[in-house]
Amino acid sequence: MEVKQKEMEASAPNYLEAVQALARMTYKSIYIIDHQKKVFDYVSDNPLFLCGYSVYEVQKMGFDFYTQCIPDQDRNMLIKIAEAGFHFLYAIPMEERTQYTLACDFHLKHKQIPLLLIHHEITPLCLTTTGKLWKSICIISLSTAYQMGNSKIFKLNSTSTWRYDLSHNTWETEIKPKLSPRELEILQYAIRGYKIHEIASCLYLTSDTIKFHRKKILDKLRVHTIAEAIRYSIVNKLL
Numbered sequence: 001m002e003v004k005q006k007e008m009e010a011s012a013p014n015y016l017e018a019v020q021a022l023a024r025m026t027y028k029s030i031y032i033i034d035h036q037k038k039v040f041d042y043v044s045d046n047p048l049f050l051c052g053y054s055v056y057e058v059q060k061m062g063f064d065f066y067t068q069c070i071p072d073q074d075r076n077m078l079i080k081i082a083e084a085g086f087h088f089l090y091a092i093p094m095e096e097r098t099q100y101t102l103a104c105d106f107h108l109k110h111k112q113i114p115l116l117l118i119h120h121e122i123t124p125l126c127l128t129t130t131g132k133l134w135k136s137i138c139i140i141s142l143s144t145a146y147q148m149g150n151s152k153i154f155k156l157n158s159t160s161t162w163r164y165d166l167s168h169n170t171w172e173t174e175i176k177p178k179l180s181p182r183e184l185e186i187l188q189y190a191i192r193g194y195k196i197h198e199i200a201s202c203l204y205l206t207s208d209t210i211k212f213h214r215k216k217i218l219d220k221l222r223v224h225t226i227a228e229a230i231r232y233s234i235v236n237k238l239l
Contacts, residue, residue, distance in 0.1 A: 015125060016042060019137065029140040031058075032125065035133045038063045048118065049140045052111025071115065074106040074148050081151045081164055086133075088153060088162070088171055089124075094131035096155075098124045103235065104151035104164075105143040119143040119235070144231040154237065161236065177220045179238055186213050187233055190226050 015032075019042060023030045029049030032042040039062045043055045050058055051069045058065055066075060085102045092100070101123040107115040118140050125135040151164035153171065159178075162171040179187070189199045196214070200207045214226060221232045233239045 015137075020044075027141075031138050031140075033122075033136045033138060035136065036128070040065075041135065048116075048142070049108070051108050051116075069109050071107050071109060077148060077166065078104070078106055080166065080169065084164060084169060084171065085153070089133070090131070094127065097127060097131065099156040100124070101154045102151070103154065104149065105145045106148045117143040117145065117148065119145070144234075150235075152236075176236060176238065179217065179220060179233070183213055183217050183220075184239065186210060187217065187226075187230060187239065191230055191239075 019030055019032065023044035023046060027046060027048065029046040030042075030044040031040050031049060033039075034041050040059050043049070043058050045055050053061075061068060066078070070078065081102075081104055089097055089100065101121055103119065103121045105117060105119050107117050110116045119142065120138060120140050122136050122138045124133055125137050128134045149164075149166060151166075153162040153164075155161075159176050161174050161176060163174055164170075165172050185203065186199055189202060194202065196207050196210050199205075200210045203210070217229050218224065218226070221229050223229050223232055
């Protein structure tokens with residue numbers, strides 16, 4: 001057993017320097033999980049995930065961080081999502097497992113903020129020789145959702161996503177909607193805060209034409225506002 005552990009450690013990818021460099025360029029929090037040891041190999045010093053604690057304190061907590069810093073209701077939901085996620089992952093071929101990312105929204109209990117809703121993404125870094133999860137990288141950003149949940153699985157270069165149905169404990173397959181180049185262009189201006197007449201001026205179109213395209217965007221994404229369309233497009237990697 002000890003030999004196998006040493007072999008695993010010797011074959012571990014050299015990722016820390018790259019992850020540290022990435023953490024310096026983003027407000028998002030990044031951390032790396034060792035599923036076998038139930039510890040955090042790395043936690044960035046970006047404050048979003050730290051909940052008011054130091055990096056040392058969070059790493060010392062390890063998986064106890066989830067018990068201490070996630071409300072009971074959210075944690076119970078995450079346990080169900082994690083179990084369903086493992087079941088999903090181990091049902092697919094071993095060589096494809098590192099191509100998948102699981103995303104969801106949940107609250108953190110912060111020392112200075114009662115509850116902070118965050119968007120959490122996790123993807124495998126490497127597997128054991130038997131295909132079990134060994135190390136994963138997680139990225140945390142501020143959530144733009146209205147409530148916890150919203151769990152989805154994404155596959156690299158796939159037009160499909162899988163949405164978790166909490167009430168039925170199933171993953172429902174969805175096809176990503178496809179936006180036209182013009183619709184994507186309008187969304188990009190909307191992200192920058194441009195109003196309808198300003199977008200029309202930039203694209204040499206009439207305001208009515210912009211309104212027409214905006215309605216098509218809302219219909220395709222099944223949302224009610226352009227703010228929801230922006231969030232959907234970012235979370236589902238349409239932009």
